[in-house]
Amino acid sequence: MITELGHFALILAFLVAIVQMVVPLIGAQKRWHSWMAVAEPAAGAQFALTAVAFGALMWAFVVSDFSLRLVWLNSHSAKPMLYKISGTWGNHEGSMLLWVLIVTLFGAMAAWFGSGLPPTLRARVLAVQSAIAVAFFAFIIFTSNPFLRLDTPPFDGQDLNPLLQDPGLAFHPPFLYLGYVGLSMAFSFAVAALIEGRVDAAWGRWVRPWTLAAWVFLTIGIALGSWWAYYELGWGGFWFWDPVENASFMPWLLAAALLHSAIVVEKRESLKSWTILLAILAFGFSLIGTFIVRSGLLTSVHAFANDPERGVWILMIMAFFMGGALVLFTLRAGSMEAKGVFGLVSRESALVVNNLLLAVSCFVVFVGTMWPLVAEMFFDRKLSVGPPFFNAAFTPFMVLLGLVLPIGSVMPWKRARILRAAWPLRYVFVLAVAVGGLAYAMQTGRGLIGPIGLFLGAWLVMGVVVELIQRTGRGPDRLGRLTRLPRADWGKAVAHAGLGVTMAGIAGLTAWTMDDIRVAQIDQPWSVGNYELTLNSVEEVRGPNYVATMGVLTLSKNGREIAQLRPEKRFYPVAQMPTTEAAIDYDLKRDVYVVIGDQQNNGGWTIRTYIKPMTNWIWIGSALMALGGLLSLSDRRFRVGAGAAARRKEDDIAPVAAE
Amino acid sequence: MKRLALILLLLATPLMAVQPDEMLDDPVLENRARELSKGLRCLVCQNESIDESHASLARDLRILVRDRLVEGDTDEEAVAFIVARYGEFVLLNPTVSGANWLLWGAGPLMLLLASGVGMIYLRGRSKATAPGEEPLSDQERARLDDILRQ
Numbered sequence: 001m002i003t004e005l006g007h008f009a010l011i012l013a014f015l016v017a018i019v020q021m022v023v024p025l026i027g028a029q030k031r032w033h034s035w036m037a038v039a040e041p042a043a044g045a046q047f048a049l050t051a052v053a054f055g056a057l058m059w060a061f062v063v064s065d066f067s068l069r070l071v072w073l074n075s076h077s078a079k080p081m082l083y084k085i086s087g088t089w090g091n092h093e094g095s096m097l098l099w100v101l102i103v104t105l106f107g108a109m110a111a112w113f114g115s116g117l118p119p120t121l122r123a124r125v126l127a128v129q130s131a132i133a134v135a136f137f138a139f140i141i142f143t144s145n146p147f148l149r150l151d152t153p154p155f156d157g158q159d160l161n162p163l164l165q166d167p168g169l170a171f172h173p174p175f176l177y178l179g180y181v182g183l184s185m186a187f188s189f190a191v192a193a194l195i196e197g198r199v200d201a202a203w204g205r206w207v208r209p210w211t212l213a214a215w216v217f218l219t220i221g222i223a224l225g226s227w228w229a230y231y232e233l234g235w236g237g238f239w240f241w242d243p244v245e246n247a248s249f250m251p252w253l254l255a256a257a258l259l260h261s262a263i264v265v266e267k268r269e270s271l272k273s274w275t276i277l278l279a280i281l282a283f284g285f286s287l288i289g290t291f292i293v294r295s296g297l298l299t300s301v302h303a304f305a306n307d308p309e310r311g312v313w314i315l316m317i318m319a320f321f322m323g324g325a326l327v328l329f330t331l332r333a334g335s336m337e338a339k340g341v342f343g344l345v346s347r348e349s350a351l352v353v354n355n356l357l358l359a360v361s362c363f364v365v366f367v368g369t370m371w372p373l374v375a376e377m378f379f380d381r382k383l384s385v386g387p388p389f390f391n392a393a394f395t396p397f398m399v400l401l402g403l404v405l406p407i408g409s410v411m412p413w414k415r416a417r418i419l420r421a422a423w424p425l426r427y428v429f430v431l432a433v434a435v436g437g438l439a440y441a442m443q444t445g446r447g448l449i450g451p452i453g454l455f456l457g458a459w460l461v462m463g464v465v466v467e468l469i470q471r472t473g474r475g476p477d478r479l480g481r482l483t484r485l486p487r488a489d490w491g492k493a494v495a496h497a498g499l500g501v502t503m504a505g506i507a508g509l510t511a512w513t514m515d516d517i518r519v520a521q522i523d524q525p526w527s528v529g530n531y532e533l534t535l536n537s538v539e540e541v542r543g544p545n546y547v548a549t550m551g552v553l554t555l556s557k558n559g560r561e562i563a564q565l566r567p568e569k570r571f572y573p574v575a576q577m578p579t580t581e582a583a584i585d586y587d588l589k590r591d592v593y594v595v596i597g598d599q600q601n602n603g604g605w606t607i608r609t610y611i612k613p614m615t616n617w618i619w620i621g622s623a624l625m626a627l628g629g630l631l632s633l634s635d636r637r638f639r640v641g642a643g644a645a646a647r648r649k650e651d652d653i654a655p656v657a658a659e
Numbered sequence: 660m661k662r663l664a665l666i667l668l669l670l671a672t673p674l675m676a677v678q679p680d681e682m683l684d685d686p687v688l689e690n691r692a693r694e695l696s697k698g699l700r701c702l703v704c705q706n707e708s709i710d711e712s713h714a715s716l717a718r719d720l721r722i723l724v725r726d727r728l729v730e731g732d733t734d735e736e737a738v739a740f741i742v743a744r745y746g747e748f749v750l751l752n753p754t755v756s757g758a759n760w761l762l763w764g765a766g767p768l769m770l771l772l773a774s775g776v777g778m779i780y781l782r783g784r785s786k787a788t789a790p791g792e793e794p795l796s797d798q799e800r801a802r803l804d805d806i807l808r809q
Contacts, residue, residue, distance in 0.1 A: 383748055
């Protein structure tokens with residue numbers, strides 16, 4: 001019964017979305033207020049109905065209703081409750097429902113918080129957002145309906161892929177979708193502004209929080225996924241340049257570019273058409289990501305069981321939205337006149353450089369991801385483009401970005417002298433070079449990745465410190481002024497420092513990982529780097545829905561025991577799948593990562609040990625970036641900007657923002 | 660006994676990438692083999708190098724690479740040997756040849772193009788005058804200088 005209610009709610013939501021797509025758009029064109037006013041309650045209703053549908057599906061998973069085909073395929077009664085719940089979106093149909101739920105959630109939020117928007121713009125934004133929802137509702141109902149029943153319900157389910165039964169991964173998709181779909185809001189604003197034919201500073205201010213939120217969610221989602229890959233897949237890699245990973249990374253890069261260029265629109269009324277284009281492309285890359293995952297066009301470790309029909313649907317959705325938006329863009333972009341004037345050397349130019357580097361690096365990832373397809377279709381070559389290519393072709397852009405970031409971020413608006421702006425940074429630059437040089441001198445190899453990474457990390461973090469000190473000005477009470485800085489400034493500082501920490505972590509891990517593979521006998525110690533390991537025993541253990549072989553190891557350094565490590569080799573009988581559970585001793589300096597393999601003929605066990613320096617810096621840096629975004633999001637400017645009256649008042653107080 | 664060992668070996672589901680029994684005794688050769696393996700794709704997997712893969716085909720390839728190195732092949736010869744048998748698809752790092760120039764050149768070319776367009780835009784912005792904002796007349800400028808000098 002609950003299932004049927006959910007199914008019914010889904011279809012109702014689809015119908016409401018159609019109304020919300022058409023009526024407010026006509027209303028905005030004709031200036032009929034009653035028609036425009038339809039959008040707000042419709043957005044709320046759409047969200048409520050979709051939430052009911054999603055809740056019904058989740059309920060079916062929670063009570064293990066195997067009469068539902070989807071639940072039977074992806075769940076099992078013995079599965080822990082957390083994974084029953086996360087199983088709701090651990091499959092194609094359910095994840096599409098989550099996707100559309102988030103589309104409607106953002107639509108509803110725009111309706112609730114958008115009371116300060118001009119009525120026509122608001123009606124159009126909600127109509128465009130609803131058009132996206134319509135496309136995906138149709139996709140779900142006609143090709144991937146999660147509510148289909150089985151004639152004879154089986155006794156038990158087929159279990160969720162054991163690799164996905166993990167707390168890190170349980171929350172990876174929701175965050176990623178919040179990010180992907182959050183960009184739909186920027187897209188809707190861009191298209192609405194094109195229809196409206198008007199982009200001004202206020203538009204930049206409205207778009208930025210949505211982009212910022214999407215970027216924060218994407219950051220968290222990507223970091224969770226990468227962390228999961230690190231501890232779950234069993235060889236300690238954190239990023240594989242897999243098509244699906246790239247699919248989430250490209251929107252992240254463009255969202256980062258977009259939230260910087262929107263600053264220029266907001267503060268200086270320039271870069272308007274570029275910002276609109278970025279908003280369209282960022283969501284476009286989200287759709288490309290969905291397409292790559294669902295169509296099976298590119299082979300990937302992540303792809304769901306995919307079928308071509310669904311791929312064609314998503315391709316059509318993508319062609320419609322991208323094609324439509326880009327046509328609209330070419331028709332209207334010319335009418336967007338830039339107002340701000342600025343010199344070649346200025347904060348504006350620095351932000352343009354940021355955008356160039358981010359957009360071009362996104363382009364490199366895109367070309368690399370699609371190249372196997374292009375080469376096969378046009379040049380008759382079946383080839384692979386793997387991590388070595390991306391590491392070589394992508395990394396230089398990030399190095400450049402890290403190099404110019406601290407200088408760009410202290411550059412004054414409008415007109416600047418590069419030397420004068422960068423002068424306060426001279427000491428930290430020398431210090432950062434020294435850090436890199438020290439790393440070079442201390443390492444055993446001659447690689448440059450590690451030293452460059454540490455240099456960039458030090459440069460970015462110390463650059464942020466100098467910038468913050470500068471912001472306090474001169475004279476007494478500098479500490480007080482520091483604490484009173486707007487949250488947006490703190491957000492910027494924290495996020496930039498986070499980027500530095502992540503860069504250093506990635507470089508350190510890539511450059512200085514040590515590994516050791518051996519057959520270990522019980523109670524015979526061996527050493528890896530400065531550490532000593534002993535395999536004490538190997539036990540058979542039983543989990544809720546798996547059996548495991550668990551090694552018990554002692555990790556010690558200079559004869560002092562540091563930790564007990566318990567790597568497992570699990571077997572999930574229902575899914576007939578083995579997995580490895582690495583044992584990791586986490587530390588800020590390094591992780592010790594141990595994996596147990598098979599027993600050998602001589603009674604010993606295969607043990608892989610890795611010493612992975614600075615790994616946790618990657619996630620700490622990601623967390624800082626997300627935190628920076630959240631701080632910025634909580635800035636007074638965005639909160640106050642909600643009401644039209646409040647905004648007008650603020651503009652009077654702060655004429656700088658309206659220049 | 661040897662036969663039994665072989666059967667046991669085949670029955671065991673290999674859960675780890677490189678196995679201790681594959682490894683070469685010479686650490687220099689082993690290191691080279693590991694580096695080469697990282698650049699070779701496991702053909703039956705999805706985007707994994709043979710160094711990371713648990714598949715038995717990847718194991719065969721790893722052993723093949725090591726055999727070639729023991730035979731005295733250089734790194735290039737060993738890779739060429741694998742490519743001759745399994746095709747270009749096995750290379751995770753695409754070669755810079757033929758149409759692949761487009762792949763490798765895409766980034767730098769795009770950066771060049773984008774920098775050009777960006778430069779033109781920035782020059783335009785720095786020369787433009789904001790609407791409703793006239794440049795200072797000579798008189799105004801002289802007066803401004805006076806004020807600033809005080």
